[in-house]
Amino acid sequence: MSDLPKPLPWLGVVGVVPALDAAPAPSPVLSLPAAVPTPQAPAVTMTAAALPAVKAPGAWWGRALEGLRARFKPRKRTGSGLPARAIIVWLRNARRVSQVGFLGLFLFLLVRTEFRGGFAGGATVRMPYPVEGFLLADPFVALMTFLSTHTVYRSLWWSLGLVALTLVFGRVFCGWICPFGTLHHFFAWLFPNPHGATTGSRRVRANHTHAYQNVKYYLLFAFLVAAVCGSAIGGLFDPICICVRAIGLAVLPAMNYVTAHTLDGVAATNVRALQVGSDVTRDALVASVLQPRQYFFHQTWVLGGLLFVVLLANRWIPRFWCRVLCPLGATLGLLARHALVGMEKDHAKCTDCNLCLVDCQGADSPQGGVKWRQDECHGCLNCEVACPEDVIKFRWLPNRRSTSLAQQDLDRRKTLVSVLAGAAVLPATRTSDTLDSNYYDRLLRPPGAVEERDFMDRCIRCAECMKVCPNNALHPALLESGIEGLWTPVLIPRIGYCEPSCVLCGQVCPTGAIQKITEDQKLGNPARHVEAIKIGTAFYDQGRCLPWSMATPCIVCEEFCPTSPKAIWVEEVDVPDRHGAMVHVQRPHVDPRLCIGCGACEKVCPVQDRPAVYVTSVGESRSRTNVILLETGTYT
């Protein structure tokens, strides 16, 4: 039934829309079969034909200006031209502000996921606020790790807030908050549709509900089943994880690179004023968004390339990621079916103008005559703002009869297959050799990382640890720990060693794959009988070591060895050089009982390409089997 408010008090104010006088206003109760044809198109052609002397704006900037003017011109409302409710227009604008704000907040936290130090800081270094907040509020992460570990790690209960929000308002996270969603919203606007159509039928067709939107639910089921079996591999597809990973490890370092090289080029001109300008700019950028040095990440082009592909996909399917793949969106979609706020449609009034579909984000069938899919709706409110016939209304506790909440028409067989696929993840990946029988010797996990199987239970590949690492030591593994370990953190000492007093990776880890350890636990404290955490053991390649094989003094490794007493000890010897002259050198040795595997020695070894000292994972505290010494291993 129609509950159209009769007086429409705001009509007097907003109602003087050009649409009303442009087109003969049809009665709102009249249901037209199709949109009123716009008279502009033929009119423009006629004018152009009648006035051939008038030059079309030829220059590119002229056309751009024209386009901008057209964009900001108040558009005429078609159909009956009923304006949207003021509150909805206001909320739509609030949604835009919220999107920009949350994207900004996300980027701020991401850029701040690093330690810079400060004059106010003391000897204990911690992040001053939860830079990983978006992940803590992520119910997909919480659910997945709950299924794999049967616990909710520390602040992951924050995600209940988002569950509550979704139960009340539906998937507003996707439309109002999600930084990845906002990026897709923006890129779907930037590349509207193939073949240059910015509006109209192609866009409407793209925004109809499609069967492929169910893929994300099948993916979600597969990931949850994999989690039950013991693998948090679904983190690969979590949108927040992707944002941190791709932006933090690929986009920001690339920006750093471009800026640095541009400003270095400016400084290389040897013009004093330009150099000063370059320095000042660089100082300001380094103090705000850039890093003081270039960070390099292992095979990061894969992350950047995938981000590019996913963003480009918006050209064919608007918000491809959100509609088709996002497992967080699917989680929220399942919850949104019970939302308290929803849509009412007055099907009788719909003229099938399809304006609601032009900017629909979720492809949730807002148009009249079909069932609305609340589980797909992002709550962007574009449909209600666009509707000229007063068909669409978002309401508190809506009358469900008018929309008859659609069920996900999930195929039972496909669901079964997805469950089986999730169950197959573990046997498929773990019968490969890396985890149980053939350790990859360079798989160094961050300090505080739990045992490898537990690690796979927890690690969601969010890359927070890699972003926060002050020495650029942590990197996304490609295939180092098998295909299952894709983009899990691996420490590459040659790029950066593990800073002895640093415990930040554990602090930002949202799931406890890296535990929140203290400095005492990391370095060991004999006074309190705390043993240091070992992540591996260093070994010498004596054929490449200067004092061992080239009669040349060195021991930079010993100098950098941070343990006390030092794990690297030196043997004082006089060795002959090729002419028989004796050279006094100090030959380094490793004491495996003291070595913590931090990799400082490997990092600073002057044998540049393949260092003469290197760390392998053997002896790591977290493993009971990957051991060398009898006294440190308790085999179970």
Add this chain to the structure above:
Amino acid sequence: MAADPRPPRREVLVRAGKALGLVAGASVLAKLRLDHGGWRVPGAEGTREVRDYRTADHGGPSDFAVVHAQGVPDVGAMVREALGALGGIARFVSRGDVVVLKPNIGWDRTPMQAANTNPEVVAQVATLCLQAGARRVVVTDASCNDPGRCFQRSGIWARAHRVGAEVILPAEHRFRTMRLRGEVLDEWPVYRTLIEADKVINLPVAKHHNLAKYTAAMKNWYGTLGGRRNRLHQNIDVSIADLATFMRPTLTVVDALRVLLRNGPQGGNVDDTRRMNTILATVDQVAADAYGCTLIDQRPENLAYLRMGEARGLGTTRWQSLRPRELALDMHGGVQRYALVVPEGSTEVEVARRIHAGRVVV
């Protein structure tokens, strides 16, 4: 009448002119930018690069001052007395100077571990410079460990900031490649923040070094270099001498309040340190190390870099020739001063022992 198929003369001339101009321009460009090929690795010949920040000596009362204290030392008083013995800070810092202080902030260690310069020493010297009218006092170093961590956990960032000094952390763009033309150090990235100054004050910490045995003043200039410093250790003594040749500081103030005796230069264990409550101020960095090494029972003649520094004319290991002054501060802050009397014919180590013995008699 058929039109003449040939282009008009004017156009021919214009086109010919353009073609000629193009060829001429390209030839000039090719001539200017002609690549003769080959490896462009010029040798290290030529005069050594030197950054000399020394002030013209207007004859202070002394060029070498040592201050000892007992118990919990009043570092401010010690620094003031040490510089006072040299003639006061005004001898070194003029109004409007940009003064760069170069403490050792190399390691992620706390002050108790004595791997970095004591923050109180840095703060006191910075205060004196500001009082002398310095326009800017910059505190910086190119650390070995993560700089943010070294600056913060050493306590130097907080203390220097509180007294009004400017703390600058090393960043990639603040290094620029220079030809040092040293014996082993030629082309290296040099930390510009350190050398872009009117006055540079060296503020090392005295400590054990496993390879160079003892290091403080001269080795502190490792912090002027960026790049991969790990190669320097293959010839550490010449590297130190090269760097000390490049950097000639206005003043050197050595922090020996707590001295790392073993496991240097990084240490990490308070048990490896000993409280010595000594501050040393001098204009001669070679003399500073010649005296300082005796604190950890080393002898100047064992330190090759000191011999090289002396041979290069950077200073003297015979600090006794610098009109030394030694002061002992008692616990109540009162000052007893006495000039050191060097007996004729005594060896340097004997003199040093006398000083150490004298330290306990306050």
